[in-house]
Amino acid sequence: MKDNTYIPKLAKIIQIKEEVGGARPIKTFRTQFIQDNNFSFKCGQCAMLSVFGKGESMISISSTPLIKDYLQFSILKMGRVTSSLHEMQEGDIIGIRGPYGNGFPMEKWKGKNLIFIGGGIGLAPIWSVLHTALEKKEEYGDSMLIYGARTSKDIVFKQELAELRKKMKVHLSVDVEEPGWEEFIGFVPLNVLEIKPSPKNSVAVTCGPPIMIKFVIQNLKALGFEDEQIYTTVENKMKCGIGKCGRCNIGLHYVCKDGPVYSWAELKNLPQEY
Ligand SMILES: Cc1cc2nc3c(=O)[nH]c(=O)nc-3n(C[C@H](O)[C@H](O)[C@H](O)COP(=O)(O)OP(=O)(O)OC[C@H]3O[C@@H](n4cnc5c(N)ncnc54)[C@H](O)[C@@H]3O)c2cc1C
Numbered sequence: 211m212k213d214n215t216y217i218p219k220l221a222k223i224i225q226i227k228e229e230v231g232g233a234r235p236i237k238t239f240r241t242q243f244i245q246d247n248n249f250s251f252k253c254g255q256c257a258m259l260s261v262f263g264k265g266e267s268m269i270s271i272s273s274t275p276l277i278k279d280y281l282q283f284s285i286l287k288m289g290r291v292t293s294s295l296h297e298m299q300e301g302d303i304i305g306i307r308g309p310y311g312n313g314f315p316m317e318k319w320k321g322k323n324l325i326f327i328g329g330g331i332g333l334a335p336i337w338s339v340l341h342t343a344l345e346k347k348e349e350y351g352d353s354m355l356i357y358g359a360r361t362s363k364d365i366v367f368k369q370e371l372a373e374l375r376k377k378m379k380v381h382l383s384v385d386v387e388e389p390g391w392e393e394f395i396g397f398v399p400l401n402v403l404e405i406k407p408s409p410k411n412s413v414a415v416t417c418g419p420p421i422m423i424k425f426v427i428q429n430l431k432a433l434g435f436e437d438e439q440i441y442t443t444v445e446n447k448m449k450c451g452i453g454k455c456g457r458c459n460i461g462l463h464y465v466c467k468d469g470p471v472y473s474w475a476e477l478k479n480l481p482q483e484y
């Protein structure tokens with residue numbers, strides 16, 4: 211009998227790291243499947259995580275597909291499912307189904323400079339593609355990360371960002387002034403204008419809150435980026451993840467299948483339902 215695609219595979223949480231505390235906490239979970247399986251994925255794809263008895267949530271895979279030992283997810287506590295995930299301990303079991311979505315077209319980006327622009331938890335999907343590009347750096351041009359959060363306490367992957375600075379340019383920002391902060395102060399789109407990444411032979415990948423994405427794209431355009439050089443992800447609410455329930459549609463597009471990754475050239479022609 212054919213496998214039921216809605217039945218998740220069991221996975222054990224092998225590591226939990228608190229990234230951000232406070233009112234909008236973020237934790238990073240590493241998981242391993244209980245039984246061997248053929249889960250392979252592309253950067254930018256997601257998985258549906260189940261907390262049994264609570265429900266399911268679509269979450270981007272933040273680890274690189276080059277690591278086979280575990281799948282990593284970085285999760286902002288929002289409501290029922292994500293709060294339950296935040297209460298879980300190492301050794302607890304969750305369900306995972308997927309992978310879902312189209313992923314980033316990294317093959318098309320070979321030889322190009324990659325400019326990653328993230329805000330808040332939006333660094334999670336970027337983290338997978340950024341590390342994959344770093345591991346295969348001979349295939350790409352120069353990479354750069356422009357990343358911001360509300361305050362320095364809201365920055366995710368802090369230790370890893372310190373390490374990343376040895377390998378690529380990293381430009382951080384916080385929204386408002388705070389004691390001891392020596393980098394950019396202001397919203398991420400303004401930092402993009404400050405840094406002025408060159409559009410020449412470049413691709414810009416931006417993930418974060420919709421309002422940030424809107425103004426990042428506007429500012430990238432002002433710097434001379436073409437619509438085809440800008441990629442983003444759309445995080446419409448999802449239920450089935452496989453193009454059946456109609457929860458995630460933008461016009462005729464099922465974001466869970468046709469997205470969540472879109473170039474601005476594609477997205478700007480879709481109805482503004484995201
Ligand atoms: C393709 C995709 C990738 C995602 N990747 C990540 C990720 O890597 N890390 C992460 O922390 N979150 C990610 N999310 C968001 C995550 O799916 C939701 O935060 C989660 O499903 C909320 O579930 P909940 O049961 O905890 O909250 P609920 O109890 O369902 O809702 C709590 C609140 O969150 C709002 N909400 C729920 N889903 C969304 C959504 N998709 N967009 C905006 N608001 C929402 C609800 O309207 C409500 O106000 C992603 C979503 C999508 C569609």
Ligand code: FES
Pocket residue numbers: 447448449450451452453454455456457458459464465466467
């Ligand atoms: S989530 Fe059901 S159709 Fe996309």
